[in-house]
Amino acid sequence: MFVRCAYLISIFIVSYVNCETRTAIARLVSQNVNGSIEFTETTAGLRVTGSIIGLPAGNYGFHVHELGDTTTCDASGSHFNPDGNTHGGRDHTVRHVGDLGNVLFVGTGVGVANVDFVDDVIALRGRNSILGRTLVLHEQEDDLGLGNSENSLTTGNAGSRVACGVIGIKSPGEPWNSATTVSPSVLLFLLALSFVFRT
Ligand SMILES: *[C@@H]1O[C@H](CO)[C@@H](O)[C@H](O)[C@H]1NC(C)=O
Numbered sequence: 001m002f003v004r005c006a007y008l009i010s011i012f013i014v015s016y017v018n019c020e021t022r023t024a025i026a027r028l029v030s031q032n033v034n035g036s037i038e039f040t041e042t043t044a045g046l047r048v049t050g051s052i053i054g055l056p057a058g059n060y061g062f063h064v065h066e067l068g069d070t071t072t073c074d075a076s077g078s079h080f081n082p083d084g085n086t087h088g089g090r091d092h093t094v095r096h097v098g099d100l101g102n103v104l105f106v107g108t109g110v111g112v113a114n115v116d117f118v119d120d121v122i123a124l125r126g127r128n129s130i131l132g133r134t135l136v137l138h139e140q141e142d143d144l145g146l147g148n149s150e151n152s153l154t155t156g157n158a159g160s161r162v163a164c165g166v167i168g169i170k171s172p173g174e175p176w177n178s179a180t181t182v183s184p185s186v187l188l189f190l191l192a193l194s195f196v197f198r199t
């Protein structure tokens with residue numbers, strides 16, 4: 001993760017600014033469904049892994065919704081879409097940040113979905129951070145915006161929500177704030193001091 005991290009160095013301080021690889025987790029549990037999905041930082045983007053059991057074989061819409069309210073799955077709001085885009089698939093250039101396409105359940109009867117992909121739009125820091133938002137599994141397949149209907153470009157016609165879970169911190173346990181322990185004004189002061197004492 002070093003490419004995405006910054007080191008602030010002055011004559012008085014060396015701050016190591018949140019460079020550890022972050023992992024988040026969401027539990028998807030409902031009457032029929034049981035699973036855990038993890039999101040781990042890699043240099044290529046967030047690796048999304050885990051397995052979910054409980055739905056018949058097929059594709060089911062899989063999104064990050066904008067709110068971390070899981071009073072009901074509907075309370076988690078719309079797809080996380082900070083750029084005001086239309087709905088799309090995970091590999092589309094125009095998509096909601098939260099558009100993760102579908103997960104495929106396989107098997108007869110009670111199916112299992114083994115999830116493993118890397119997505120370079122969702123993140124665990126910055127503007128596209130999905131931390132504190134909600135992972136939602138839908139009852140139908142997401143048409144990825146290609147369904148030729150109005151809903152297609154907002155929800156992908158994925159139907160109602162069968163399970164949802166808030167995306168929370170798994171590791172590290174240390175603070176995730178992007179701020180350093182030193183405020184910018186203090187940093188500027190220290191930089192000025194180092195400049196003065198240089199001669
Ligand atoms: C969900 O799966 C986990 C791990 O396999 C298991 O420990 C847990 O008891 C299951 N929960 C439910 C509600 O079935």
Ligand SMILES: [Cu+2]
Pocket residue numbers: 061062063064065079136138158
């Ligand atoms: Cu959704």
